[in-house]
Amino acid sequence: MDSLIPFTTSGSLVDCVDRKMLVVLRDGRKLQGVLRSYDQFANLVLEDTVERIYHQDVFAETWRGLFLIRGENVVLLGEIDLDQEDEIPLRQVDWSVLEPYHKQEVAAKKQRDELKAQVLYDRHGFCKEGGEGDGY
Amino acid sequence: MLIFSVFKTLTDQQVTVELKNDLSITGTLKSVDQFLNIRLDSIKVLDEARHPHMMAVKNCFIRGSVVRYVQLPAEHVDTQLLEDATRREAAAQQKR
Numbered sequence: 688m689d690s691l692i693p694f695t696t697s698g699s700l701v702d703c704v705d706r707k708m709l710v711v712l713r714d715g716r717k718l719q720g721v722l723r724s725y726d727q728f729a730n731l732v733l734e735d736t737v738e739r740i741y742h743q744d745v746f747a748e749t750w751r752g753l754f755l756i757r758g759e760n761v762v763l764l765g766e767i768d769l770d771q772e773d774e775i776p777l778r779q780v781d782w783s784v785l786e787p788y789h790k791q792e793v794a795a796k797k798q799r800d801e802l803k804a805q806v807l808y809d810r811h812g813f814c815k816e817g818g819e820g821d822g823y
Numbered sequence: 824m825l826i827f828s829v830f831k832t833l834t835d836q837q838v839t840v841e842l843k844n845d846l847s848i849t850g851t852l853k854s855v856d857q858f859l860n861i862r863l864d865s866i867k868v869l870d871e872a873r874h875p876h877m878m879a880v881k882n883c884f885i886r887g888s889v890v891r892y893v894q895l896p897a898e899h900v901d902t903q904l905l906e907d908a909t910r911r912e913a914a915a916q917q918k919r
Contacts, residue, residue, distance in 0.1 A: 709876065739876060763884070766880065
């Protein structure tokens with residue numbers, strides 16, 4: 688079976704298991720948790736996960752728990768350097784303080800993307816499908 | 824499969840991967856698989872201020888399906904050889 692041949696890259700995720708990882712999802716969410724399992728599709732299991740939001744030089748996080756992430760939604764899986772993590776020049780604030788700013792940012796980005804898609808459709812002959820941009 | 828082979832010859836080289844979410848990451852290519860999933864070590868993010876979540880990340884795994892471009896070191900890609908190989912593969916496919 689094709690899907691059972693060895694996978695050099697997803698195979699090499701083995702050294703990331705039980706480490707604190709950052710996962711970026713296609714919808715822009717950033718999750719940090721401990722990688723417990725994965726497979727060749729980059730389906731991931733994250734334990735003790737927190738979601739982080741960022742705005743300028745502050746960030747906030749909230750508890751999310753256990754995730755099984757379907758691989759197609761994964762953009763990037765990064766290993767967090769625990770020493771470097773303590774040195775990042777960002778200030779942590781309360782989730783409730785930052786969330787309105789974050790929501791506003793997301794809404795603004797959505798609006799910008801829609802406008803861009805509309806211009807491409809109206810003036811440059813692009814099709815209207817793929818609302819997620821690049822079929823991403 | 825050809826492109827996969829090209830990437831395999833480029834391991835341990837510096838490449839820049841541009842993702843569909845406009846994140847550009849430069850790093851040492853550690854491995855690639857047949858989905859063109861990419862493993863990068865000692866990464867550097869372009870315009871880090873816009874992507875603060877990447878500041879503590881040293882190496883990463885990128886899913887092939889979210890890659891838009893990969894910038895390769897030109898001196899390590901033999902385009903002439905690649906062209907010939909492409910023709911050969913196309914010819915082999917026609918024979919089948």
